[in-house]
Amino acid sequence: MVRTYALLAWTWTRAAMAYRASFAIMVVLGVCLTAADVAVILVIFSHTTALAGFTRDEVLFLYGSAGLPFALCDLFVSNVDRVSQHIKAGTLDAMLIRPVSTWLQLAADRFTPTRAGRVLQAAGVLGYALAVLDLDARRLWMLPVMVVTGAVIFASIWTLGGAVQFLLTDAPEVINSFTYGGGQLTQYPLSVYGRDLVRGVTYVVPLAFVNWQPALYVLDRDDPFGTPGFVRFLGPAAAAVLALLAALAWRQGIRHYRSTGS
Amino acid sequence: MIETDRAGRSFKVRGAVVHAVRDLSFRIEPGEFVGCLGPNGAGKSTTIKMLCGILTPTSGRVRVAGLDPSRARTALARRIGVVFGQRTTLWWDLPLRDSFELIRLLYKVDRKLFEVRLDELTEALDLGGFMRTPVRQLSLGQRMRGDLAAALLHAPEVLVLDEPTIGLDVVSKAGIRSFLLRVNAERGTTVLLTTHDLGDVERLCRRVLLIDHGRLAFDGTVGDLMATAPGQATIEEVVTRLYTRGRAVPPPVEPV
Numbered sequence: 109m110v111r112t113y114a115l116l117a118w119t120w121t122r123a124a125m126a127y128r129a130s131f132a133i134m135v136v137l138g139v140c141l142t143a144a145d146v147a148v149i150l151v152i153f154s155h156t157t158a159l160a161g162f163t164r165d166e167v168l169f170l171y172g173s174a175g176l177p178f179a180l181c182d183l184f185v186s187n188v189d190r191v192s193q194h195i196k197a198g199t200l201d202a203m204l205i206r207p208v209s210t211w212l213q214l215a216a217d218r219f220t221p222t223r224a225g226r227v228l229q230a231a232g233v234l235g236y237a238l239a240v241l242d243l244d245a246r247r248l249w250m251l252p253v254m255v256v257t258g259a260v261i262f263a264s265i266w267t268l269g270g271a272v273q274f275l276l277t278d279a280p281e282v283i284n285s286f287t288y289g290g291g292q293l294t295q296y297p298l299s300v301y302g303r304d305l306v307r308g309v310t311y312v313v314p315l316a317f318v319n320w321q322p323a324l325y326v327l328d329r330d331d332p333f334g335t336p337g338f339v340r341f342l343g344p345a346a347a348a349v350l351a352l353l354a355a356l357a358w359r360q361g362i363r364h365y366r367s368t369g370s
Numbered sequence: 371m372i373e374t375d376r377a378g379r380s381f382k383v384r385g386a387v388v389h390a391v392r393d394l395s396f397r398i399e400p401g402e403f404v405g406c407l408g409p410n411g412a413g414k415s416t417t418i419k420m421l422c423g424i425l426t427p428t429s430g431r432v433r434v435a436g437l438d439p440s441r442a443r444t445a446l447a448r449r450i451g452v453v454f455g456q457r458t459t460l461w462w463d464l465p466l467r468d469s470f471e472l473i474r475l476l477y478k479v480d481r482k483l484f485e486v487r488l489d490e491l492t493e494a495l496d497l498g499g500f501m502r503t504p505v506r507q508l509s510l511g512q513r514m515r516g517d518l519a520a521a522l523l524h525a526p527e528v529l530v531l532d533e534p535t536i537g538l539d540v541v542s543k544a545g546i547r548s549f550l551l552r553v554n555a556e557r558g559t560t561v562l563l564t565t566h567d568l569g570d571v572e573r574l575c576r577r578v579l580l581i582d583h584g585r586l587a588f589d590g591t592v593g594d595l596m597a598t599a600p601g602q603a604t605i606e607e608v609v610t611r612l613y614t615r616g617r618a619v620p621p622p623v624e625p626v
């Protein structure tokens with residue numbers, strides 16, 4: 109499966125490299141745009157020393173630990189939200205007659221290697237935060253767990269978004285507010301947001317488990333909203349439940365696919 | 371090889387239920403060459419899409435190569451080849467050769483076998499001149515030949531074609547027809563095609579299925595089909611008669 113994905117992705121990468129100049133511009137632009145995010149954080153902290161009780165380096169840690177799984181999904185999975193385009197163009201039929209999972213084909217279709225810039229940028233910020241923060245080494249095992257958990261959560265949201273499009277072929281914009289919106293939301297300490305929103309992203313769309321809850325553990329902080337300590341470790345379970353829901357929804361979507369005329 | 375048992379597919383269109391196909395039962399044995407006829411909107415494409423697992427039947431049962439297409443879609447994909455005349459299954463922006471390369475990897479075809487088959491297909495379908503051309507730049511005839519080759523690279527037992535000769539000139543049509551006959555004769559591949567071109571039926575098919583209003587209206591040999599009309603009717607007349615049973619028919623246009 110990984111091999112098939114890699115080979116599909118490589119074919120598209122080769123096709124993208126055919127236009128070298130545009131490829132290079134896209135990479136540079138991608139890095140610049142995301143660098144602006146970091147600039148915003150730095151500007152905020154030039155006026156204050158704490159944001160909702162978190163220091164600059166802690167906020168950068170939150171930014172990097174949300175940005176890394178998000179960027180990985182944006183690179184490898186996000187194309188599944190183009191389902192409606194493929195339905196309208198009739199190209200989904202061509203994927204359905206292949207002996208490889210439709211989800212995998214969609215995710216790899218028109219693979220955009222330039223999005224790798226964002227992965228590097230997020231990893232860089234996370235690396236910096238890890239270097240400057242004096243973290244308890246015994247708590248660092250949580251770091252890989254949270255990256256994987258976050259990636260599974262974002263991939264599931266994208267997949268759910270794709271599945272919805274089998275029914276509502278005009279839904280992609282709504283889905284963006286959950287995927288890209290979720291990516292933005294998790295960059296800051298959730299304590300800057302209102303209590304109801306945080307409840308929503310904890311118990312409904314489990315975005316709080318991408319980085320907020322596990323990061324509270326890594327940073328050895330109490331939750332400003334007062335959730336009990338065991339909630340810090342619920343991320344993998346929340347991700348698994350969401351992934352299961354996404355897989356079921358996807359299956360249903362495919363089974364209810366109506367194809368196009370002729 | 372292909373079996374449907376009271377298969378049906380309905381769609382909800384603005385609250386109303388439309389039965390695109392209903393109670394469709396037929397059986398196709400290995401090695402047969404069957405043509406599927408029917409007026410526009412009769413349910414031919416819906417049937418084809420149920421056979422390759424794209425659409426899930428809403429009633430009845432479908433079996434292809436012993437598998438339930440909608441449940442075992444990916445397993446079935448290795449054993450059938452599918453061509454949609456109206457729409458390519460190749461990668462629009464990639465050169466033809468790259469499309470074949472992707473197919474090789476999706477179907478996990480052994481490199482050596484792949485090269486041998488591709489050489490054969492390149493010769494039989496005369497693909498040599500446009501292997502490096504992106505699919506979107508191919509003419510319809512070239513594209514259709516490319517699609518045919520793509521559908522056969524994994525040596526499927528069944529070949530399903532939805533209007534493979536649509537829009538082609540007489541020479542391209544003749545080329546595709548003789549190629550299909552060869553595939554059926556030499557490899558024993560079971561072929562099922564839908565068409566509006568009665569020449570396809572006359573020259574290719576030993577058996578005809580006629581679908582009308584989503585139901586099977588005729589199933590038999592071309593001879594049986596001709597025998598449904600009295601006297602010396604041409605195949606056009608016979609089929610027109612079957613398509614228009616119980617309908618108001620516009621008068622035939624007299625040649626000027």
